Amino acid sequence: MTNERQQLLILHLALPDLESHTVAWALYDGALPEDRLQMNTGDQNEPPYQSVIDAMRDGWFVIQLAPMPTYLRGTEHESGHLPYEYVLERRVAVS
Template sequence: MSALRQQILILHLAQPDLESRTVAWALYDSSKPKGELQMQTGDSNVPPYESVLDAMRDGWFVMQLPTMPVFLSGHEFEQGHLPYEYVLERKVTVE
């Protein structure tokens, strides 16, 4: 019997443009059996997709767009979270 499972992909881009390069990512995969590692972080040198648009071409759906950051005068160069985070999802069939 087959079942539909969800995968969530989080891509952080260098710029807000959907074709901008991926700088960090995480993949949560519920199609894997319980007990098996569910999350894959961006710990390799090669991201799963070069951009959000590349992921969309491969069947991923964008669920969330980033809120554009507000840079206050005098604080433009402070470190913080990665501002251009996109959340994508797709459904896969498991046997």
Template sequence: MSTTRQQILILHLSEPDLESRTVAWALYDSTIPKGQLQMNTGDSNEPPYDSVLDAMRDGWNVMQLPTLPIFRTGFEHEQGHLPYEYVLERKVTIG
């Protein structure tokens, strides 16, 4: 009997353009049995996809676009969270 499960992929890009370079990522995969480790940033030197568009071409659906950051004068060089975060999902059939 086959079952459909969800995978969530979070890609942080260097710029807001969907074709810009992936700089950080995480994958949450419900097809992996409970207790096994999920892939996270740092598990590999290479991201699973070079860009959001590459992931879309492989069947991922964009669920969330980033809100573009507001850079205030005098604070352009402050560090914070990665601003260009895209959340993608896809359904996979197992079994």
């Protein structure tokens, strides 16, 4: 019997352009067996895709576009969350 499971890929880009390069990422794989660990922060040196467009070409669907950040005058150089976050989804067959 074959059914589908969901995978979620979160990509943080350097710029809001979907072709901009990936600076941080996380992958949550519902198709992995329970005894396999999910990806952990920092356990990979290279992103799975260089951009959102590259992931889309490999079958990922964008389900969230990051809102444009609002910078208040005088706070442009403060650190905080990564503003250009994109959530992608795909379904894979498992047996």
